[in-house]
Amino acid sequence: MERKDYERLRWRCIRRALLELDITLTRFLDDGFDKLTDEEQQVFVELADWEDHELWYLISGKTECEDPRFAPIVAAIRKS
Amino acid sequence: MSIPVLKFDAVIVGAGGAGLRSAIQLSEAGLKTAVLSKVFPTRSHTVAAQGGVAASLGNSEQDHWTWHMYDTVKGSDWLGDQDAIEFMCKKANEVVVELEHYGMPFDRTDDGKIYQRPFGGHMSNFGEKPVRRSCAAADRTGHAMLHAMYQRNVKANTQFFVEWMALDLIRDEEGHVLGVTAMEMETGQIVIFHARATIFATGGAGRIFYSSTNAFINTGDGLGMAARAGIPLEDMEFWQFHPTGVAGAGVLITEGVRGEGGILRNSSKERFMERYAPNAKDLASRDVVSRAMATEIKEGRGCGVNKDYVLLDITHLDPATIMKRLPGIHEIGLQFAGVDCLKEPLPVVPTCHYQMGGIPTHYSGRVVMPKDGDMSSVVPGFYAGGECACASVHGANRLGTNSLLDLLVFGKSAGDSAVEDLKAGKAHRDLPKDAADKSLARISAIDNRKGGANVHETRLAMQRTMQDHAGVFRFGDMLKQGVSKILEVEKAARQLEIKDKSMAWNTARTEALEMENLIEVAKATMISAEARKESRGAHVRDDAPDTAEFPNGRNDKEWLKHTLFSPVDNSISYKPVNMQPLTVEPVELKTRSY
Numbered sequence A: 001m002e003r004k005d006y007e008r009l010r011w012r013c014i015r016r017a018l019l020e021l022d023i024t025l026t027r028f029l030d031d032g033f034d035k036l037t038d039e040e041q042q043v044f045v046e047l048a049d050w051e052d053h054e055l056w057y058l059i060s061g062k063t064e065c066e067d068p069r070f071a072p073i074v075a076a077i078r079k080s
Numbered sequence B: 001m002s003i004p005v006l007k008f009d010a011v012i013v014g015a016g017g018a019g020l021r022s023a024i025q026l027s028e029a030g031l032k033t034a035v036l037s038k039v040f041p042t043r044s045h046t047v048a049a050q051g052g053v054a055a056s057l058g059n060s061e062q063d064h065w066t067w068h069m070y071d072t073v074k075g076s077d078w079l080g081d082q083d084a085i086e087f088m089c090k091k092a093n094e095v096v097v098e099l100e101h102y103g104m105p106f107d108r109t110d111d112g113k114i115y116q117r118p119f120g121g122h123m124s125n126f127g128e129k130p131v132r133r134s135c136a137a138a139d140r141t142g143h144a145m146l147h148a149m150y151q152r153n154v155k156a157n158t159q160f161f162v163e164w165m166a167l168d169l170i171r172d173e174e175g176h177v178l179g180v181t182a183m184e185m186e187t188g189q190i191v192i193f194h195a196r197a198t199i200f201a202t203g204g205a206g207r208i209f210y211s212s213t214n215a216f217i218n219t220g221d222g223l224g225m226a227a228r229a230g231i232p233l234e235d236m237e238f239w240q241f242h243p244t245g246v247a248g249a250g251v252l253i254t255e256g257v258r259g260e261g262g263i264l265r266n267s268s269k270e271r272f273m274e275r276y277a278p279n280a281k282d283l284a285s286r287d288v289v290s291r292a293m294a295t296e297i298k299e300g301r302g303c304g305v306n307k308d309y310v311l312l313d314i315t316h317l318d319p320a321t322i323m324k325r326l327p328g329i330h331e332i333g334l335q336f337a338g339v340d341c342l343k344e345p346l347p348v349v350p351t352c353h354y355q356m357g358g359i360p361t362h363y364s365g366r367v368v369m370p371k372d373g374d375m376s377s378v379v380p381g382f383y384a385g386g387e388c389a390c391a392s393v394h395g396a397n398r399l400g401t402n403s404l405l406d407l408l409v410f411g412k413s414a415g416d417s418a419v420e421d422l423k424a425g426k427a428h429r430d431l432p433k434d435a436a437d438k439s440l441a442r443i444s445a446i447d448n449r450k451g452g453a454n455v456h457e458t459r460l461a462m463q464r465t466m467q468d469h470a471g472v473f474r475f476g477d478m479l480k481q482g483v484s485k486i487l488e489v490e491k492a493a494r495q496l497e498i499k500d501k502s503m504a505w506n507t508a509r510t511e512a513l514e515m516e517n518l519i520e521v522a523k524a525t526m527i528s529a530e531a532r533k534e535s536r537g538a539h540v541r542d543d544a545p546d547t548a549e550f551p552n553g554r555n556d557k558e559w560l561k562h563t564l565f566s567p568v569d570n571s572i573s574y575k576p577v578n579m580q581p582l583t584v585e586p587v588e589l590k591t592r593s594y
Ligand SMILES: Cc1cc2nc3c(=O)[nH]c(=O)nc-3n(C[C@H](O)[C@H](O)[C@H](O)COP(=O)(O)OP(=O)(O)OC[C@H]3O[C@@H](n4cnc5c(N)ncnc54)[C@H](O)[C@@H]3O)c2cc1C
Pocket: B013, B014, B015, B016, B017, B018, B019, B036, B037, B038, B039, B041, B044, B045, B046, B047, B048, B049, B050, B051, B052, B053, B142, B164, B165, B166, B167, B201, B202, B203, B204, B213, B214, B215, B217, B221, B222, B353, B354, B385, B386, B387, B388, B400, B401, B402, B403, B404, B405, B407
């Protein structure tokens, strides 16, 4: 991912509306994101665009992934 | 260097609840209005508010704004200004019903009215028994509020500048406020927003503490900008803490966990609450529990390498009950403490939650400061609302659900006052020649400095200092040391260095600029807290204990006054509390007890 795109993504992950997401997404960017394939990174960009509550419910396991592309990314976020 | 200038009638910094509410007033009055935000409006921290917004609608049982006013004055420990509190409580119904008309999906009663639930400190008939006063939209109150107001603004043609960071307030020689300088994050370009009215709605600054429930965005930028422009900060010693945040992370653990049988323990596994509150034990009120935890930590009975947290133990509870009654707690333990709470206790610490002080305002939303002997002289062209402002309605302690009300009422009144002042025909005043110089110099210093301080380390040093020296329970000697320590940290914060020099999306630079704001707030807090020698509301000192002469340690004879911290020379002055409501009898001084 180009620097500019990465830094834009970074800002949108480290300044969320919910503290829970600030912490989990920052951690994932620091440890995990660069292990994703280019395609997976694009899926993460999509996820990062979600509304905060929806995304936190997904990451915390309160709701299930409907889109199979999200499952491995969510699993990686939870592990990081 | 020539800096682009964008001209508006009004510029609003902040697109959370307060900023969006102000913008509606201005745009719907036909004024050309810009709203700047570091993030997309519906990513503002107001989204995190779930509990609801207070209004004495009386939909579920009898209620009255004078009862709400009484609760708010008492909650504030009599430090709140009674004119502002009357204004807010009386306006509550109007702003909540307006929000309903904007499309806010409030929970409803069977007969279609807004459903209301009880919330701590809100009582009927002047403190008699709990009343249902909080209006909510499921667990998405703040989120739904922002959506409704954002849509309304789009319709009214408010111009949004998203992912723009305001840097400095522009004031001319006579002290008039003429707008702000701001940086577009995508390009790194600096622009002047030249306005006839400037409204700050930048939210809180809870990130000055190591343990905070606030999202990372709460860096007190509005307070930093005001301070750099020579405007004092009011009542900054008052911060509300929640007893149980996950140590190190800040994520809230609800009171429900102790309600279900959770027990607090120190390093020798002792159930220490038995000593502090033999009857209520772990279920004692928030402040009692927080103080006990802080005392255990201060006296060396904390846990972990730094002995800086205690344990919340639920391992004796039935795992099935935990998973059923306390959904989410298991996941919070795993994600934020790395602990399986079914098997091991959770590390917890009293955690900063809400900032009561801020930029001093009149209840009309106009910013005020001392000038020529008048302690509350209006700063022309400058308005503020929401958590960054101090009207002061929360005084020494905020009641839950009153902050969403604050941002609606004072967001609106700041907007209305700006409309009124602008309609009176004020033209754009000329920009000073050096309008952007200070911002440019700050950025160039950060970009070019070699051998300076690391942003992350400086922030951590500040947060540790604030947590250890000005936390939920305060000690005279610790506060004194805290003042010298925070002044040391300030030196580093004035010498920040970053490695990344790119223009576009330079998050390192943005974080350095935020740090320069945080330190202004931290310093104001520490110095104001050291100076106030009594206990009141959320400011509780070990050396101002509960005695017959001074119940709860509160000393009205000497300390019934607002603190004004002057950033120009780190000095403190005081101004009287307004004990005179607008139309009703004052709420007389009493000991605050529930
Ligand atoms: C976990 C949690 C739960 C809460 N629950 C409740 C509740 O149930 N009820 C209640 O009444 N209160 C609650 N509160 C408190 C309440 O949510 C806040 O006080 C309130 O939302 C603050 O709103 P605001 O509009 O002042 O600021 P925010 O919503 O924080 O918005 C600030 C805005 O300013 C912008 N901004 C900041 N600096 C700059 C800059 N330099 N340049 C450009 N833009 C900038 C941001 O981008 C953002 O748009 C809660 C708080 C927390 C932390």
